[in-house]
Amino acid sequence: MDQYFDLIEAYNEANPTMEDGTENIPYTILCEDWRYFCLENAPQFLDGYPNDGSVIVDPEELKVIDYNTTDTAKRYFQKLNEEYQKGIVDPESFTQTYDEYIAKLSTGRVLGMIDQWWDFAYTAEDALKQQGLDLKGCNYVPLPITIEEGMTNQWHNSGGTLNVASGLAITTSCEDVEGALQFVNDLLGQEVHDLRCWGEKGVDYEVDENGEYYRTEEMRMQASDTAYKASHLCTYSYFPQYTGTSRDGINAMKPEGQPKEFYDGLSKNVQECFTAYGAETYVDMLGTSEAPGPWYPMYSFSNNMTTDTEGGLAWTKMGEVKHEYLPKVVMAADFETAWEEYMGIYDSCNPQAFIDEMQAELDRRMEEAAKYE
Amino acid sequence: MALIKRKEKIKEPEIKITWKEIKRQKVLLLWSAIIVVYGFIFYYLPLGGWLMAFQNYKPKDGLLHSQFVGLEKFVQLFSDVTFLKVIRNTLAMGVINLAVTFIMAIVFAILLNEVKSAGGKKTVQTISYLPHFLSWIIVTGILHDALSSTGIINELLMNFGILDQPLNFFAHPKFFWPIVAFANVWKETGWNAIIYLSAITAIDPSLYEAANIDGAGRWARIKYVTLPGIKPTIIILLLMNVGNVLNAGFEIQYLLGNGLVQSVSQTIDIYVLKWGISQNDFSIGTAAGIFKSLVSIVLIVIANQIAKRNGEERLF
Structure with a gap:
């Protein structure tokens, strides 16, 4: 973590502005x-745990740990506080809207941020490409940051995980349930899936002699245009869909998952960067870990909690407190006092009730999983 | 005065309700029946939903089969510190907004009325009421840009040497209410002034002439002719707006707010959305809504009584 901020600081000192003279924003x-997860759940990653989202699960003892109160959490927010005082953290961080954030990223002024790839890739990254800023080096490459050097990180996990948070429903008044399911099935068929995600053959992608899909530079440019995407592609992010390898065993379900296509689509700068790290994909940059365990991801439970239960009520209140106090802690002139105050108010939300319910769900999931072993 | 007194003495002839009379008025009655039905369906029928506030409402069980819990939800509501803060915010912003938009509209209407060139008057009026037609999402977008660290306000303040560092207005709770009030004034002043302008045009010009002859200057004419002339309008609008104080707004606070200022930015409407809709606790949302309606009714009755006692125009 410290190295990361050193890098940002050093770069910003050497290049305080963009080519056209606008000032860089070192870190936002x-x-x-709900997108404040960017700020609040970093401690789980810094400690080398996967994205359970709302808690840490100790894989050995199968115990739920609250990442808000760990030493790592305190160190992380203290670091942000120091960087804020130095002017490295964008002072508008805590007041900007998502649109303003994306607009900032799209100008290429932002040197670094913490986010999930899907949150900005389809908007800011495409905007950078459309403006040709990617050729000037405005690109984002993921880094697996941990609190100390040399820890294993789990910023990326592979393997099948089941997210049970959302699903597809058919109304009870549907007269032809079979037909509706058939329709869903058809949309998941390989041919239609390709049409949804890759587009039209010969127009949006080409096929080489090995049956591998690829795109020309014009096609890539076209596919990064918001209006074109809206009228020609149809990923429907909430509708069932596949990621990973397609049924033909050669191609990826989506263009961004096709290693060669992905690499060819990168700007020279990123390719150089990858070569330096010996990587070919973002995942190579992060390294990958096996699926954490049958409980994963715990956020699929906490996301659906309601205030009906004590734990759910605590979870809502914790969220409210964190929304207000985490920014305050980062901006505080005196970090220690602010942290003490935050912890006091945090405890009054009864976080233990939340942790207990998460623990119960973890136990339940492990029990369920055991039945299938 | 004599004229007014005589008017009061004239009694309207009593009309007896007979079939003949009903027949004669059937068109009128039909039209009013439509309004009554409309009012019943859209204003009174939904009140049945208030039942939810006294139940532990579950959509699955419906209104008729949910568990009845009495006033438990209200107790829960008022023991929530956040809700008490929310009431304070709503009242504070409501009163501030009412005061500034109300006064600004009257002042603006009077100023505009004093403009002698017809073309200039029309232009100013048109330009000033246009913001009313912008939706809040656009207005808040403009505000966000104008007040951002690279926005026009910060640039100006820095050029004049008032600030040496851009100030992040949205990070300080103390700026939030003034920003909301300013936005309301900017958006609604021109629109609200229209009704006062029309009230001013209804004032008999001979009164101004008489005042002129008596040697009244511009200021005196405003004070003794214009203001008394629009006083009934002012009172009626004030009464209606007092009932609206708790409707301090939803969009603007929702769109301008953020975690840092949430303790001063959340209004009852946002609270209802957050707990009622996002958390699926319809009962608590309804309870908050009922509280808001009751307070509004009480406010409007009090204001009306005050007006009555002072012998002014009133709503009922």
Whole structure:
């Protein structure tokens, strides 16, 4: 973590502005509404745990740990506080909206941020490409940051995980349930899936002699245009879909998952960067870990909690407190006092009730999983 | 005065309700029946939903089969510190907004009325009421840009040497209410002034002439002719707006707010959305809504009584 901020600081000192003279924003944090996970759940990653989202699960003892109160959490927010005082953290971090955040990223002024790839890739990254800023080196490459050097990180996990948070429903008044399911099935068929994600053959992608899909530079440019995407592609992010390897065993389900296509689509700068790290994909940059365990991901439970239960009520209140106090802690002139105050108010939300319910769910999931072993 | 007194003495002839009379008025009655039905369906029928506030409402069980819990939800509501803060915010912003938009509209209407060139008057009026037609999402977008660290306000303040560092207005709770009030004034002043302008045009010009002859200057004419002339309008609008104080707004606070200022930015409407809709606790949302309606009714009755006692125009 310290190295990361050293890098940002050093770069900003050497290049305080963009080519056209606008000032760089060294580091910004999105924390609008539900997207404030960018600010709040970093401690789980810094400690080398996967994205359970709302808690840490100790894989050995199968115990739920609250990442808000760990030493790592305190160190992380203290670091942000120091960087804020130095002017490295964008002072608008805590007041910007998602749109403003994306607009900032799209100008290429932002040197670094913490976010999930899907949160900015389809908007800011495409905007950078459309403006040709990617050729000037405005690109984002993921780094697996941990609190200390040499820890294993789990910023990326592979393997099948089941997210049970959302699903597809058919209304009870549907007269032809079979037909509706058939329709869903058809949309998941390989041919239609390719049409949804890759587009039309010969127009949006080409096929080489080995049956591998690829795109020309014009096609890539076209596919990064918001209006074109809206009218020609149809990923429907909430509708069932596949990622990973396609049924033909050669191609990826989506263009961004096709290693060669992905690499060819990168700007020279990123390719150089990858070569230096001996990587070919973003995942190579992060390294990958096996699926954490049958409980994963715990956020699929906490996301659906309601205030009906004590734990759910605590979870909502914790969220409210964190929304207000985490920014305060980062901006505080005196970090220690602010942290003490935050911890006091945090405890009054009864976080233990939340942790207990998460623990119960973890136990339940492990029990369920055991039945299938 | 004599004229007014005589008017009061004239009694309207009593009309007896007979079939003949009903027949004669059937068109009128039909039209009013439509309004009554409309009012019943859209204003009174939904009140049945208030039941939710006294139940532990579950959509699955419906209104008729949910568990009845009495006033438990209200107790829960008022023991929530956040809700008390929310009431304070709503009242504070409501009163501030009412005061500034109300006064600004009257002042603006009077100023505009004093403009002698017809073309200039029309232009100013048109330009000033246009913001009313912008939706809040656009207005807040403009505000966000104008007040951002690279926005026009910060640039100006820095050029004049008032600030040496851009100030992040949205990070300080103390700026939030003034920003909301300013936005309301900017958006609504021109629109609200229209009704006062029309009230001013209804003032008999001979009164101004008489005042002129008596040697009244511009200031005196405003004070003794214009203001008394629009006083009934002012009172009626004030009464209606007092009932609206708790409607301090939803969009603007929702769109301008953020975690840092949430303790001063959340209004009852946002609270209802957050707990009622996002958390699926319809009962608590309804309870908050009922509280808001009751307070509004009480406010409007009090204001009306005050007006009555002072012998002014009133709503009922």
